[in-house]
Amino acid sequence: PPALPTPPPVDTAQRKVGGDALATAGLVIPADAPPAPAVTATAWQVADLNSGEVLGGCGPHERRTPASVQKLLLAATLMPRLDPKQVVEVKREDLADLDPGSSLMGLVEGGRYPIETLWLGLLLKSGNDAANVLARVGGGEKGRQGGVDAMNEEARRLRANQTHAATPSGLDGPGQYTSAYDLALIARACFAREDFRRYIATRVAEVPAQPNKPAFQITNDNTLLDRVPGMLGGKTGFTQLARQTYVGVVERDGRRLAVTLLGAETAPLGSLGEAIALLDWGFALPPNSSVGRLVTPEEKKSSSLAFLVTGLGVAAGLTVMALVVTTPLRRRRGERRGANQP
Incomplete structure (x- = not known):
C-alpha cells in the first residue's frame, strides 16, 4: 500500500479526552480483563454506547485514514437536516470525479431520487455517488464543499477532535483523518436515531426507475447482520491508503457495544473477523469494566x-x-x- 502521510500531532490534552488512560498509542484494557484478541488493526476501541464506558482499545486517539466509515459522519451531520421525502436530481458534478470501479449505488445523471433512497444507497452499498449528492444538497449554496464543512463542524460539536473530513464519501483526500475514539462518538450519534438504525439494518431496498434506467434492488453489504446475534448494523471501509476499516454496533442483554477499528489487513481475519473477536471480548467483560468514557x-x-x-x-x-x-x-x-x- 502507499505510505501513510504523517498526520498532524495530537496534543496531550486531546489525547486525554475521555480519561488519562486513553492517552496512549498502545494497548489499554482493564487491569483484571482477559487479554484482548490479537488483531492487525493499528487502532481500535470497544465502547458501551448506553453507559458511555470505554472497555478497551489500542491507540484510541491516534489519527488514521478512515475510508468509507467517514460516511457515518456524513449521516450524523445531514440526516437531521434533510427531508427524507425530498426528491433531488443528480448532476454531472456528482459523478464526474468518481472511479466507476469504486463503491457506487448506481445513480444516473439527471436521475431523480428521494433523499431516503440515497441514505439507503449510502449505508447498504457504501455509495460514493450517494455521498456526493447528499453532501451537495446538504451544503446549500456552497455545494459539496458546504456539506464537507458541515461534517467538520459536526465533528467539533461531538468533540471528535481527531477527525477531519476532506471528502464526504471517505475516498482519500488531503488532511483526512479520524480515530477509533472519535468513530465511537460518531456512531453513538448515528445509532441514537431511529431512522439511521432502520436504514442500516435494511437487508434489501429498491431504487426507483429513471427514464434511462429501470428500477433495481440493492442489498446490504454488511454480512454480519445475519451472522452476529444482536447486530444493529455496521459500516465497512477500504482504500489502499486506509486498509480495512470498520464500525459495528451489537446489542445484547441491555448492553449496546460499538467496535471501531482502523488500519486492518485482509488476513488472517479481515476487519469483520477482528470486529467479531473484539465484540466477543467486550461482552465477556463485566458491565462496570472501564478504562475511560465517551464524552x-x-x-x-x-x-x-x-x-x-x-x-x-x-x-x-x-x-x-x-x-x-x-x-x-x-x-x-x-x-x-x-x-x-x-
Whole structure:
C-alpha cells in the first residue's frame, strides 16, 4: 500500500479526552480483563454506547485514514437536516470525479431520487455517488464543499477532535483523518436515531426507475447482520491508503457495544473477523469494566457555562473587594481632613 502521510500531532490534552488512560498509542484494557484478541488493526476501541464506558482499545486517539466509515459522519451531520421525502436530481458534478470501479449505488445523471433512497444507497452499498449528492444538497449554496464543512463542524460539536473530513464519501483526500475514539462518538450519534438504525439494518431496498434506467434492488453489504446475534448494523471501509476499516454496533442483554477499528489487513481475519473477536471480548467483560468514557457535546456546554459563571463570580468578587478596600480609605481621608479643621 502507499505510505501513510504523517498526520498532524495530537496534543496531550486531546489525547486525554475521555480519561488519562486513553492517552496512549498502545494497548489499554482493564487491569483484571482477559487479554484482548490479537488483531492487525493499528487502532481500535470497544465502547458501551448506553453507559458511555470505554472497555478497551489500542491507540484510541491516534489519527488514521478512515475510508468509507467517514460516511457515518456524513449521516450524523445531514440526516437531521434533510427531508427524507425530498426528491433531488443528480448532476454531472456528482459523478464526474468518481472511479466507476469504486463503491457506487448506481445513480444516473439527471436521475431523480428521494433523499431516503440515497441514505439507503449510502449505508447498504457504501455509495460514493450517494455521498456526493447528499453532501451537495446538504451544503446549500456552497455545494459539496458546504456539506464537507458541515461534517467538520459536526465533528467539533461531538468533540471528535481527531477527525477531519476532506471528502464526504471517505475516498482519500488531503488532511483526512479520524480515530477509533472519535468513530465511537460518531456512531453513538448515528445509532441514537431511529431512522439511521432502520436504514442500516435494511437487508434489501429498491431504487426507483429513471427514464434511462429501470428500477433495481440493492442489498446490504454488511454480512454480519445475519451472522452476529444482536447486530444493529455496521459500516465497512477500504482504500489502499486506509486498509480495512470498520464500525459495528451489537446489542445484547441491555448492553449496546460499538467496535471501531482502523488500519486492518485482509488476513488472517479481515476487519469483520477482528470486529467479531473484539465484540466477543467486550461482552465477556463485566458491565462496570472501564478504562475511560465517551464524552458528550453537553459536557462542553456545561463546562463553558461553568467557566462563564466562574468568571462572572470572580469579576463580582473583585468589584466587592474594590468597594471594601476603597471605601474605608475614603472615610479615613475624610476623618483626617475633619481632624485638621479648626
